Amino acid sequence: MTPAADADDALFEYLLRLGDNALILSHRLCEWCGNGPVLEEDLAISNVALDLLGQARYWLGQAGEVENKGRDADTLAFTRDGMDFRNALLVELPRGDFARTTARQFLFDHWHLLLLEALAGSSEPRVADGAVKAVKEVRYHVERSDEWMVLLGDGTGESRDRINSAVCEMWPYTGELFESDGVVRTLADKGVTTLHEKLRDPWRARVERVLKRATIEPPADSFMHGGGYHGVHTEHLGYLLAEMQFLQRAYPGAQW
């Protein structure tokens, strides 16, 4: 394979990761639609989901163009099987209670913002354009997540217990976000992205600053789960896809 083809393959994989992270997390948030704790938060969660869905559509659309095999964003979203999904495990975990949804979103949002800020300066216009657009939306997501973390952590005994255990539960799924495999290294060499481990220290600093205000002790790093970026997923993803992809699987090519 030529180096150019290698680079295109890496870009395709990387665009899938960006798209699948946004798509799967968006779906998890959509599960709250109509079930939110209060109407205003129901709307807020749905709106964050909508931002992520729009971002997913952009990234997957770009992935389809780079792949150049006639697959568009919808085809990639609705007709790939679990092992072909490239999202981090963190985003596919069940929504759990509101504390788990909030803790996951908080940990993800801070990483997402740091990554998009780095990608805004990408040498690849497809990546830079999408990142510059998304970064404005995600900055707002971070503000909302921070507020909820402090509200729940520095809230009642019950809310504090729940958000604390939610953070502990989600933490071992954050390691994957900061790994650079061959795909990331190939693209980092060309200035398309940055090495993901470079995001770890600023992420920790930002997350710990908010956790302190929320009176929550940051968990110590221990065993970290991984595999999502290479298609090795938890058992939860299959159920999510069964629901998300049902219509296109039952009625292939159906249009509104």
Added chain:
Amino acid sequence: MVARAATAGRADVELIWRWLETVVDPEIPVVSVVDLGIVRDVRWHEPPSGPLLEVTVTPTYSGCPATEVITASIREALRHRGIESLRIVNRVAPPWTTDWISESGRRKLERYGIAPPRPLSPGATPPCPRCGAEDTECIARFGSTPCKALYRCRECLEPFDYFKCH
């Protein structure tokens, strides 16, 4: 038929901009897609197959469901004016910002009961678009659409939407 014949060919770009000012946002039907800064460019191309009008639009938020309706509305409005050969280009960069909302768009939003976007110092809130009172509070960071947040006036006690700075 006379008007149609006159416009079917290669209508003046300034005139097309005025036509586009009649295309309203489907979720905030008092402002046009031009007021909101969604239409970025209008130009004629001259390929061998004949004149082709290219209208460049930009999405407000990545996932804004109004984007597709807006594209369809633009297409319909221009076809109604006799423009058959039309290409709508969706441009992501530079990203849309509320700075692109026109002065008249801001006034229309306010009259409609939506506080227009404005730079707010930390902790400050937008004044009530209904009674003008400064004493307002944020109820939710998102309103009925991604571009808005929900506030309440402490004077007249009415809730209102605030078009977020973006």
